[in-house]
Amino acid sequence: MTSTASDHPLLPWLALREAPGLGPVRAWQLWQRLGPGLSCPERLLEMGVSEAMQRHLLAPQQALLERLLAWCRGGPGRHILTRHHPDYPLALNQLPDAPLLLFVEGNSTALNVPQLAVVGSRHPSYVGKQNTQALIPPLVEAGLAITSGLAMGIDGLAHRAALDAGGITLAVFGSGLARCHPKRHARLAGELVEHGGALLSECYPWEPPQAFQFPRRNRIISGLSLGVLVMEAAERSGSLITARFALEQGREVFAVPGARQNPQACGCNRLIQQGAKLVNEANDVLEELAGFSAAAVKIHETATEQSxxxxxxxxxxxxxxxxxxxxxxxxxxxxxxxxxxxxxxxxxxxxxxxxxxxxxxxxx
Incomplete structure (x- = not known):
């Protein structure tokens, strides 16, 4: 099949993604009802799709398709995953608002490894840095991949600690994969891919970072994971958005407590007051995940029962x-x-x- 074929399997997905006013929930519902029939005017008419929406869904997307296929050919390990692709992460696919398309660079099978999201302040304290460096290695040793957002601070420290421990780590971008943000983490992103991890985003590869994309990417970070561990966070922190998404998605929420004098610990302490699991050591996370999924039971046994x-x-x-x-x-x-x-x-x-x-x- 040529890249300009009018029946390329990506075209219906691009039509859904490009339709204005059509969010991921409604778009997925349309796909489930129509599938490839989205390109058939008769099927759209039968399903009661408005004429205005029909025009958007039938608009040609070949130019966009060509650009995406060129990106895929531009480097090894680049993938475009639809929600029907076997490598699309199962945990994320269970959510009604999961991205229709995921753009991935690296090991796409890593997306289905049991994951723990680790998030926190962009300006961590010395204690926050120490906690991250101490807690990540035993979690990696237990078999968890570490997922975060490649941001400055705790995110970057979590990725680095996972790599140093010989583990797999995944980074979810709030921009396109060709526009690494922050730029100073481009080398870290490359190491992450080289060591069996993956970079992923719902943004087109060439899209620059935009403020509204970062809260949206947080739902992907939590959606990929068995739970979210907040290392250190202020009272008003983007990390708390990830924790809220985790609760809405039925994921576990963990938080490392801190001194009340430390403003970077206020968010974690508040989460614990509201019911998040207090974490003093890695096993506090592992024992909670033991009842959360079959994969986590295996992790828990590896971490404790054998020793x-x-x-x-x-x-x-x-x-x-x-x-x-x-x-x-x-x-x-x-x-x-x-x-x-x-x-x-x-x-x-x-x-x-x-x-x-x-x-x-x-x-x-």
Whole structure:
């Protein structure tokens, strides 16, 4: 099939995307009802599509198609994914307002790897930087890809920490992929692709960054992911928009708390007040995702169950107070050894000391 063929499969999708006043929800509904029949006037008439909308849907899009195909040919690993493409991310495709088209550069199969969105301030504090660098590696080791927006601050730090940990990371642009923003992260974007990640956007590749696109791209960041981790955010922060999208989409929301004197922590503290999961360590994220999807259960097992300390002892500590001598009798070990190990486990957060003995902590 030639790139100028009048029946190119991308043409109906471009017609929907170019139709003025037609958002992604209504456009997807039309596609589900009509599919390729969008290019047939008789089918549009049968479905009751207005004459004005028919004119827009039947307008020629060959010039736009040619430009897009030229972009695809301009470099390796460039893809245009429709909502029917097998590589279109499944998690995102479940949303009614998912983009009709995704422009991707890099490993398109990475879009369906279990992902955690990590967002935060463009001007993080020293503590915010430290938290990002400390929390990302164990999340990557557990099997999560890290998704963010390539912005200055926490976004860039999250991508860098994931790469340094040998993981996969994905960046969602608020501009076209040929217009990297900010420009100083162009090298980081290239490294991200080289190491098995992907860049993606719903904007045409040549579109410059525009203010209204960035809140819209936040719904993609959260929609791709199992949950959103807000590292550090002020009271009025774009990161909180991503968190709101996550809640609307049924995703988990996590936040790292901060001192009340730190204005960059106010947004995170507010999220925790409103029900976001407080995160002190990576396992706080992993244990919450364990019940969230089949993929996350596997992640949780990799991160914790394979490395349980003293599993024979832990198996005999109940969720209600269990006396040390009872634990020792159950696991057939000397009481003094059991007491020593219980102290170690309490310091590591696996058990808690309570009146009457010990109980299993949530971590275990």
């Amino acid at each position: 349980l300390p003293y599993p024979d002892l832990l198996d005999n500590v109940d969720s209600e107070a269990t006396a040390p001598d009872v634990i020792a009798a159950r696991c057939q070990q000397p009481v003094h050894e059991v007491l020593t190990r219980l102290v170690e486990l309490e310091l590591a957060g696996w058990v808690e000391s309570v009146p009457g003995g010990y109980v299993r902590a949530r971590r275990s």
